[in-house]
Amino acid sequence: METSFDPGRLATPEVIANPYPAYDALRADSPVSGYADWPPGTVPGFDPPIQAWALLSYEQVAAAAKDHQTFSSANFQQGTDAPTLMLVNHDDPEHAKLRRVVVQAFTPRRVAELRPHVQAVVKKLIDGLPDGDVDVVEKLCAPLPAQLMVRLLGQPDEMTDKFQRWANAFMLSADMSVEERTQSNMEMVGYFMQMVDARAKRLAEGGKPGDDLVDALLVAESEGARLTRDEVWRFCFTLVVAGAETTMYYAANCLRALVDNPDVFAKLREDRTLLSRFQQETLRMAGPPQRLFRKVMRDVEIGGKQIRAGEWVALFFAAANHDPKVFPEPRRLRLDRDNAGAQLSFGHGIHFCLGAPLANLETACLIEGVLDRFSAMNPGSEPAEPQRATLLQHSVTRLPVLFQRA
Numbered sequence: 187m188e189t190s191f192d193p194g195r196l197a198t199p200e201v202i203a204n205p206y207p208a209y210d211a212l213r214a215d216s217p218v219s220g221y222a223d224w225p226p227g228t229v230p231g232f233d234p235p236i237q238a239w240a241l242l243s244y245e246q247v248a249a250a251a252k253d254h255q256t257f258s259s260a261n262f263q264q265g266t267d268a269p270t271l272m273l274v275n276h277d278d279p280e281h282a283k284l285r286r287v288v289v290q291a292f293t294p295r296r297v298a299e300l301r302p303h304v305q306a307v308v309k310k311l312i313d314g315l316p317d318g319d320v321d322v323v324e325k326l327c328a329p330l331p332a333q334l335m336v337r338l339l340g341q342p343d344e345m346t347d348k349f350q351r352w353a354n355a356f357m358l359s360a361d362m363s364v365e366e367r368t369q370s371n372m373e374m375v376g377y378f379m380q381m382v383d384a385r386a387k388r389l390a391e392g393g394k395p396g397d398d399l400v401d402a403l404l405v406a407e408s409e410g411a412r413l414t415r416d417e418v419w420r421f422c423f424t425l426v427v428a429g430a431e432t433t434m435y436y437a438a439n440c441l442r443a444l445v446d447n448p449d450v451f452a453k454l455r456e457d458r459t460l461l462s463r464f465q466q467e468t469l470r471m472a473g474p475p476q477r478l479f480r481k482v483m484r485d486v487e488i489g490g491k492q493i494r495a496g497e498w499v500a501l502f503f504a505a506a507n508h509d510p511k512v513f514p515e516p517r518r519l520r521l522d523r524d525n526a527g528a529q530l531s532f533g534h535g536i537h538f539c540l541g542a543p544l545a546n547l548e549t550a551c552l553i554e555g556v557l558d559r560f561s562a563m564n565p566g567s568e569p570a571e572p573q574r575a576t577l578l579q580h581s582v583t584r585l586p587v588l589f590q591r592a
C-alpha cells in the first residue's frame with residue numbers, strides 16, 4: 187500500500203479509477219486531510235481546483251452529514267452556468283419545507299407502482315441483447331434509468347436519449363468542453379421550463395391533473411405550502427441528473443460485482459432473498475458518488491485539525507464505507523455482513539437520497555432479469571473501462587460481458 191500519498195493528487199484519473207488504496211493511505215495518516223478537487227458545477231482541468239478538507243473516517247463523515255447547520259449544502263460556488271439542484275443545494279428551514287411538499291408527490295407508492303413497468307423495460311432490453319460480447323453499460327444500465335425517468339415525468343419516449351445526454355453532461359462524466367456543457371445545461375433548463383409552464387397553464391385553465399409526477403408536483407401541498415413553477419422545473423431537472431446518471435452507475439457497479447464474484451452470482455440464482463443484501467453490499471463497496479462538498483459555517487475542530495468558517499470539506503462517503511473500524515475486510519464483498527445497511531452511498535441525514543427506493547427498485551429488477559435469463563456472466567474479451575473524469579461517479583463507462591444463457 188502506498189504510504190507517502192500526496193493528498194493534492196487525490197483527484198487524478200488514476201486515483202479516480204481505483205480510489206480505495208488512496209483513501210486508506212490518507213485515513214491511516216489522518217482521518218482529515220487537505221486536498222484539491224473540482225467544485226460542483228465545474229469541469230476538471232478547466233477551473234481552479236477547490237481546496238477542501240477530506241473527511242475519510244466513517245465517524246467523521248456520518249457526523250458531518252448529520253450536522254447540516256455547521257456544514258452547509260447551499261453555499262456552492264458555480265464555475266459555469268450549471269443551475270443549482272433542488273433540495274440537494276438547500277439548507278433548512280427551506281430544505282425541510284420543500285422536501286415536505288415534494289414527498290407528497292414523489293411517494294413510495296408511486297415508486298412501487300412502477301415495478302411492472304420497470305420489469306417490462308428490463309425484459310425488452312434483455313430480449314434485445316446480441317449474442318457474444320455485450321457492453322452492459324450501454325445496453326442495460328444506461329437506457330433503463332433514462333427510460334424510467336421519461337415515464338415518471340410523463341414525457342415522450344423519444345426524449346430518452348436527450349435525458350441521458352443531459353445527465354451525462356451535467357454530472358461531468360462526459361468528455362466535453364465548458365461551452366458544450368453550458369449549452370447542454372441551457373437546453374435542458376429550457377425544455378423543463380417550457381414543459382412545466384405548459385402543464386401549469388393547463389391546470390390553471392381547469393384541466394385535470396394527469397397521473398405523472400410533474401402534475402403531482404404542481405398540485406402537491408403541505409401545511410399550505412405549494413411549489414412554484416420555478417421549483418417544479420428545477421426539481422424535474424434535479425431528478426434527471428440525480429436519477430439517470432447515478433442509477434446507471436449503481437446498476438453498472440452491481441453487474442460488475444457479479445462478474446467479479448461468480449460465486450455470488452450462483453448464490454443469488456439459488457436464493458433471491460439475498461438480493462437486497464447484495465445491493466447494500468455493492469453500494470458499500472462501490473457507491474457511485476465518492477464525495478460531496480459542504481461549506482463550513484463556523485470554526486470547528488475535526489480529527490485534530492482546525493477548520494475555519496468559510497472553508498470547504500468533502501464528505502468522502504466512499505472512504506467511510508471502506509473504514510475497517512466499521513466494516514472489517516472492507517474490500518471483500520460479503521453477503522453475511524450484518525451492518526452493510528449502514529453504508530453511506532445514499533447520503534445521511536436530511537439530504538438522504540429521495541430516489542433511493544426507485545434506484546433500488548430499478549437495480550433489483552435488472553439483476554433479477556439477468557439472473558432469470560442467464561446461468562453465468564463472464565468477463566468479455568475487452569477489459570472494463572473505469573470512469574476517470576470525476577470522483578463524483580465511481581464506476582465503469584464500459585463493461586463488456588459474455589452471458590451464458592440458462
Ligand code: HEM
Pocket residue numbers: 259272273274275285424425428429430432433436469473474475478530531532533534536537538539540541542544545
Ligand atoms: C440525494 C434523487 C439515485 C445518491 C438526492 C436528492 C434527490 C435525489 C432529490 C436530494 C435529497 C435532499 O437533499 O433532500 C435521486 C433519484 C434517483 C437517485 C430520483 C434515482 C432514481 C441515487 C443513487 C445514488 C444517489 C443511485 C447513489 C447510490 C445520493 C446522495 C444524496 C442524494 C449521496 C445526498 C446528497 C447530499 O447529501 O448532498 N437524490 N437520487 N442517488 N442522492 Fe439520490
